[in-house]
Amino acid sequence: MDAIIIENISKAYSKIPAVSDVSLSVRPGELFGLIGPDGAGKTTLFKMLVTLLLPDKGRATVAGRDVVKDYKALRQLVGYMPGRFSLYPDLSVEENLSFFATVFGTTIKENYHLIQEIYVQLEPFKNRRAGQLSGGMKQKLALCCALIHKPEVLFLDEPTTGVDAVSRKEFWDMLRKLNERGLTTLVSTPYMDEASRCDRIAFMQTGKILAVDQPVAITSRFKKRLYAVRAADTYQLIHDLREAPFTESCYAFGEFLHLTVKSNEGSEQQIGRFLQEKNHRNIEIHAIQPGIEDTFMALMTQTQPTA
């Protein structure tokens, strides 16, 4: 049986839908990513799964327990790390951890093996107040606190938001290690680059799931031709390209623009000629393989008219 089963779940806040008719299942031992921009409904979906919110419609089970009926039993089985830092800033690292251990009826000693790898990095600061830790350290401590009672399913709501790039990478390395031990993990993130580190991902947008697949497979849904384009004047370039007759869409990705062209138009030469006519200098154009973000952007614009 799947570790998380969501069936047609919906939730609205005073008539404004936050999650609408979402169905999803996460296999045991999977590291599942929920990718979507702010306001997509990720946090609401999480809160329903960890028994904090009642769904308006639909049902969901986590670790075989219904999130509404068996909420008491379920609370023992899930580890939950909310989006913002939710520890006590005036308690020390060790006090926070031992508090949450006791609340869940266990001790640090008993389950130390679960958090050892993460906690060794925190140990030098164990007497420091949690409020004085760096962003990355805070998240590590929060992860320890969510793991200390040996949960069957771990819910991490945007654990890397506001954390520096190095700490983010470290954090995902840790998630991978935890996952290798068989811990089912559902993690949400607004960062597309993190999606490739999941076993499977789901794209979420305005309360709906757009696509669910493996990170590699999901990019194969991107059927159109894609180019990376660069020129001296980026601002003018994006303006001109969006006006061009062959353009389907054009977004800035770092120093390049990703240009999707309409099915039968827009060869490299055609784009080159167009840009030269517009007096662009230092033009660089090459065809590229679509990434996760390209796919997401494409799916987003596809569904928007119907949404």
Added chain:
Amino acid sequence: MNRFIAFVRKEFFHILRDRRTLLILFGLPLAQVLLFGFALTNEIKNAKIAILDNDKSPHSQQITNKLLASGYFQLQENLRSNQDIERAFRKGTIKLAVVFPTGFTNNYEHGRNSQIQLLADASEQNTAISLTNYATAIIRDYTAERNPNAQLPLTIDVRSRMVFNPELKGAFVFVPGVMAMVLLLVSALMTSVTIARERETGTLEVLMVSPLSQGQILLGKVVPYLLLSFLNGCVIIALGVFVLNVPLNGSLLLLLAETLLFIFLALSIGIFISSLVETQLVAMFASLMAMLLPTIFLSGFIFPIESMPKPLQIISNIIPAKYFIGIVKGIMIKGAGLQYLWQPTLVLIGMSVLFMGLSLRNLKTRLA
């Protein structure tokens, strides 16, 4: 049980590590009692007066001496003319002027109606009333001493006695008041703020997704503040009795029990407030507006309820502090027992049950 102890321990950490909380908890009651005890008193001591003696006789001299010897008055200056009186009042150097008219002795010794004029600065009306009353009493005393046998026909001799507080000490009034105020403030404000804080930082979310029940979370919040508030109550009682000489005529045990009941009520109100608000700031304002101001103005602590307009008198009936102040005064000063105090006690119990019930009803196992 372990869970619960861990929760209470955590709560103590919060309290002991936050200087502001500590200051409110222990600095506030001390400051209040000492302020009210020594600085903010409406008792009269050494009020500055001026004498305009147009009579310059042994009688006027003796009355002046008697006034100054009372301890209530202190001579600021001897005036020479009526213009001087107005000048002294304008300068604000004196609170009261005593004027002996020319021919005072002559009238007095010939059994005619003799007069002394008292002029008081009524820009502070309470002080003015007290000063003229004191001075009148002293002057009447003087005549009575002089003519012990003079039986004037058809005079009504009023003799008043101040029961329970013969020296009219202000401490008797404000110690119970301060106690009610501080306990309400500490218990209601602190609990509502601390629960709102957990909600604000998101830790409440994590606690809710734990095996702790909402009842345990609430109880864990209440217990530390119950203990600390009770300690506070004891400190105030001790300060009142040993430093400000408020008597403790009734049962200490009953007093402590009533204090505990009142703290429990205040905590219930605090929890009730916190179940309605989302943020610490709102919790604080709600507590201050709903608790502190009515307690100061409508409980009879500072302004007597009897002299309030009727609507306010009615409102004062729902102010918990009113009942508690009555109980504390009853026990400490009048030595009353439960047989006299069961009524207000019952009201406090009723209010506690009401607010606890309401907050338990508002308890949620989920966020929304």
